[in-house]
Amino acid sequence: MIRSILIGLVAGMRSMAPVAVASTAVARGELEESGPMALLGHPAVSTGLSALAVAEAMGDKLPFAPDRIVIPGIAARIVTGALAGAALAPREQRKVAAVLAAGAAVAASYWTFRLRVRAMRRYGQARTGVVEDALVLAASQYLVSGAKGDRR
Template identity: 35%
Template sequence: MQGYVTSFGLGFVAGMRNMTACAALAWAASEGRTRGNLIPAGPGARMLATGAAIAEMAGDKMPFAPDRRIPPSFALRIAVGAFGGWALAGQRSSPEVGALAGIAGAVAGTLLGRAARGPDSRTTPGRAKGLAEDAAAVGLAVLVISSAGRQPRTTDAIFRARGT
């Protein structure tokens, strides 16, 4: 069950701050906490993803920032949630169910984050809510990654661990 909770949590982060979820996955991969070896785990990938997350947080406060619920943005959040859910599903968990949990988390994070934030990011209270959402996304990402279990790094190791 723990693997699905981390999958849902990473999806929720993707719904709030998509690039924060990507950065969390890069950091998780560097600690061996992701399934397989599809996620770049080197220091360059971690710094690039972390920089993109910071840029997304800054851009989110701009008056021209698009609504997270528009189809391209929503679809990308769902895709990151699905992939992240798959990658963080525990070693004894179904990766497909992990992906579904990630999708559910991304939908919930997108809709609840937007509802909590409100429609206006151009005002001081709107920016303050955005900063609070940034902090919540980073805090949840750290919590999710720290609770994710270590995983085999290769596909062969995954099949050996499952006995298939």
């Protein structure tokens, strides 16, 4: 369950990357899924989520990019954090994991927004965004790769 909460925290930084990484793991058979969660592994879903994650990472560097704490940004983080959190949890704990991951995503959105604003004053938008992208991708990969053993 801790991985679900942590992936929710990561979703607070970038909404699409954690769920895209989880979806790719399901598509590759690294995370076994059945029922509604198996949809994450469909090639079209996995490819689409990955494309959205790339677009989000690129768009984040633009000067007119909206803040992550606007209502649509928070809503996206709730949904994708919940999906990624549920995907990493054992089947019988998925509902609780989704709620906890969604809550973690909201909290992390505000916390990381404040950190990012401070960092941007010193290093600029593009540099801080690239560092944040690297952290998000590394954390997502780490959490998803270790989830297979936790779900038994």
